Amino acid sequence: RRWWGSPSAKRISAGMPGTEESIKVAVRARPLNQREKKLECDICVSMSGKTVTMLSERNPKHFTYDYTYWSVQSGEGSQTEIFEDIGNSMLSNAIDGFNCTLFAYGQTGSGKSYTMMGGGQEEEDGGVIPRMIDGLFAEKERLEKESSQELQVRISYLEIYKEQVTDLFAALNSRNSKAVCICKEHPNVGVYVKGLKLMPCETQQDVMSNLEYGLKMRTIAATNMNQNSSRSHAVFTIVVNRLEGERPTGKKKDERKSLNAKINLIDLAGSERTSKAQTEHERLKEGCAINQSLSQLGLVIKMLTEQSKDGGLKAPMFRASKLTFLLKDSLAGNSKTCMMATISPASDNYDESISTLRFASSVKSIKTVAVQNKN
Ligand code: ADP
Ligand code: MG
Known part of the structure; x- marks a missing residue:
């Protein structure tokens, strides 16, 4: 089955000038979980068209977004639908040389990882990432067969x-690579992570096995440091280079024209202020640094929305956390960006869901300018 539609196979052509675009925002409500069912929690969310309503007798609150997914009922708001709306266009944009970012935001257990990676063994449970990889390699095969172009794929995972x-x-x-990296900024390249390993991948299987390895490393690290993985941010990046013509043979210099893009797929730490599941002792031990990245993300977004309102130039403090530094282009620069806000529909989580929806609303007004990256 083809999930991915068909991005254009057109020849590499003149670069399009960048146009300002708002960050697209999607909201997804997951099904009630076992605990919520057992407690017979009420559902306090409803969705109609692009509007999400937080129900309350006295004062229902309405929010509108670019996309809404009511995954509360099985068969609705499926992984397939999300990929078709969001993943597919990110994929064709990346193949056309535009950087793309998708980040998942929401409280722990609201469905961020399920949306990004998937869950279960069934193909239809697959999230945006496996579907994107699937589509990418189908497109690679097609481009290389039908139009004598080459698509190079490399991935990193931090x-x-x-x-x-x-x-x-x-x-x-390799045995002696340093795992801890520093972020740097270069006037031409922008923000990058020094020494970050970029794995070339020839096949879809290459990507999937590297990805599985990375996920395993993440779990091992979490266990060793006695950390809760819902407190860390995961950034999976696919670098796509589309080159015109056949690969030069022998020692000939590769002077092919190319379109170059990065796809950032980000599974953020749980957005909850203080986790219900966490003891005071654990919170103290982890210190406040854990969520420095997340609170800084909130501050940067606030500054960016104020900037878009009054038109003035405030230099947002991207450097104040690793996450905002890494996301600088995705939030304010050369990228087509989408946010997936995930919520629980249960009345038990009303406060967290409202806070996620408010955050998602503020992100809607932020604009980025993607330009086609050509060489
Ligand atoms: P998070 O990454 O935000 O902490 P998860 O993605 O791990 O949350 O989701 C928590 C649980 O809920 C998992 O067992 C996951 O499979 C399930 N789940 C989340 N979203 C959905 C969904 N849309 N449909 C079915 N199950 C879901
Ligand atoms: Mg998760």
């Missing part, structure tokens, strides 16, 4: 925990 950036691929195929 985690931010307590303001430390760890390369989850550091030990892949």
